[in-house]
Amino acid sequence: MKVTEKDVLYVAGLANLALTDEERTRMIRDLNSILEYVDRLNQLDTTNVPPMAQTSDKFGIDESKQSTERFAYSYREDIHNGLRKSLPRDEALANAPDSDETFFRVPKVIERS
């Protein structure tokens, strides 16, 4: 067993999930079964293989440039006039579970000790 109950509790905390007792038990079982399967990647020697985060850096880019400069095609000049308008406040707040019509309202973030 690679993943213990302690791991599940820790990761659930990182992911902002509480999980019921039943969900935790199931999660330990499922994560272990998936990770066991995933372990077959270790059969491959990838020492000199570069990681690949996405595929779009292969197309429409300037091959001679490095890192983000490769995506120069998607840059544009700063716009000083005629910017696309932001979403009007009432539309931005229309789906809010709680608002005072100016701001999103949430429970207290910092508690007085």
Next chain:
Amino acid sequence: MNLNTLTIEEGRSAIADRKTTATALTELFYEKIQHEDPVIGAYLTLCRERALEKANAIDSLADKGEPLPALAGVPVGIKDVMVTAGLRTTAGSKILENFIPPYTSTAVARLEAAGAVVLGKMNCDEFAMGSSNENSAYWPVHNPRDLSRVPGGSSGGSAAAVAAGTAVATLGSDTGGSIRQPAAFCGVVGLMPTYGRFSRYGLIAFASSLDHIGPLTKTTKDAALILRTVAGRDPMDPTSADIAVPDYVTELEKPIGGLRLGVAKEYFGDGLDREVRTAVEAAIHKFAVLGCEIIPVSLPHTEYAIPTYYLVATAEASSNLARFDGVRYGHRAAGVRSVSEMYERTRDEGFGPEVKRRIMLGTYALSAGYYDAYYLKAQRVRTLLTRDFENAFQKVDAIVTPTTPTPAFKLGEKTEDPLAMYLADIYTVTADLVGIPGISIPCGESSDKLPIGLQILGRHFDESTILRLAHAYETSGEKLQSPARNRPQHEGEPH
């Protein structure tokens, strides 16, 4: 007018030639949906008023004798992961049950600008995570070809509606096979364009380096029509490529003789259903008869695609789904006393089991101490998978494979074993990781009369070649059939 077989071109021509109106056609489709969709469950939300307004605008154009756009009056459905202004968009999740988006995704906006009439939003696995549509937080979709079976996923509603004829065409999304796999299970055409070909502005993100939007249709020509309409650079999506869009509809007609077609043994190994193998081999033979050169190729890292996919996709999902926090939109748990309690309880109540499982796996793979061993390792293997295809495409113009290892399975058959469910995508995930285009077209039936899908994979931004091949196969007259298809047909037997 037979709605079951109606294509985009036929629908548009009927309106252009004044044989019907867009309004009448829209009404016919809603009638059909009302009668047939209750047992299928493909639609999550219908938007009759909105649709009739759009249809009316087309009819006004036609009345004035003005030229009609390419998709004028064509009734379509949109997978419920693409936002539509003023029209509820749930992503198949309870966390967005009452979400009314303030803007429209580019893919939908381009379809509507070309005259398409959106009938409603299609059921799907929650946040497009699943291979059977059973992870929808609302209800499962039933395969119109056999109601005891799944339609595939995650674009299950999109595929089922086209198969049932309750939409002429639909948009789906594909992150690990979610367009092509349900297309194969339901017996329709499903196209995943190259990564960057379609704008994803307004697509609710699952795994950003893998998410694609694409069409599900009855014919390859219809897929080409939608591709031509939606493809192309969108300033709202920096990952959309600035590469010219060919006229895919005329590209279709080019001959396929002399094209080199790769067949990879790794796609015909253990686990491939005997009848699927027979049907796909017959299709390959057909391509040879049509003048293609069949060339064996090797994609040696194929067996590592699923583990790579489930690390990359879940890592990205764990980050993308962090936005569902109960603050700006969507569900918020009631009676919470602190922000952290609000986050946890909102997400616990709002997300279903598979979504939680993937967020957990992704968070684990990215967490301190495991990042190198899992996420980074998967990214390196992704490079190896990409090299496999680069090498193969030196020798061939396209690669043909089965779309799925088996025909559609029964509802409930794999829900208890997430790993077994993941393996339903074994032939489709690699194209998402590599970013190449793929199409699934019907290529026969099993002895249970279940559709079988043929997958054709192409080079980056070479949708033209795979569409040509698919179109040539589809229109080659008497199709090669799996032996099962030659059974005597019983009259009146439902399909």
